[in-house]
Amino acid sequence: MSLVEQAIARLRNQQAGAQRPVLGGAATKSALPPMVNESEDSARSANRLAIDINTLRAGGYLPETSKERQFADQYRRIKRPLIEKALSGDDAGGEPRIIMVASAVPGDGKTFTSINLAISMALERDISILLIDSDVAKHHITDIFGLRQRKGLLDALTDESLDPEALVVPTSSRGLSILPAGTRVEGTAELVSSNRMRQIVTTLCARNPRRILLLDSPPLLITNEGRALVKIAGQVVLVVRAGETPRHAVQAAIDMVDEKQAGGLILNQVKVGFTEGYYGYGAYGTPGDGP
16 A cells, blocks of 8 residues: 555544634744744844744644644654755755645645744754745735735735845744735736746745745645645645545645655644644655555
């Protein structure tokens, strides 16, 4: 049985739980552990976004306190191979420092995963993380962090005179910054699939060779934007909600990703080992791959 078949088979008998789409906030000093900050000028540093951990947790975007250690261990397992490939210089599947977090359909916990993965990865001492709200139709990351009034990705796509780096919002968590979705416009599918989009991510990567771009993507099966982002990502992580995401949808999403881009499949809301948890992590490929 292939890794894909094994992973999908586990979905049938697992307990699923809904996540609450409540907005987080940014009002007080962050309680996040210290991280290494990327180079920022003094003006931007003085205007850092303060991340309110308690608000994020209350909104369902961080694990409850009792499961914090368990989540930390899970995300260490998830991030390690992603970081190793990102820093390997192996660009056979595209720029490996561009990591796309995707799902087949809505409601699989993709944004929850993006936020927690970004925070976990930013704890590393030798890299910085730029979390990009690439779900330009829904603006989940933008809303969660209170950045709706900020210019962002869409503004850079429509106005080529804008420097995308100037739109990056540093946060009070060292090593973590955010690029909001920006001003809503029509024709986002064409914008995301344009050469300008490639120029933007290339520019953001070039500004810091130790920076990793983490793209919170729209669902692959229902948006053209998601399909366009696959073409620029060097690694793709697929989030699947156990017991909910249809098997055929998972397979269809996997089929959109080149084997060289495969960053892993995360089973959300599963029991891991002997303790109840939320995430299981494994590789994925195509039917017929070895076990």
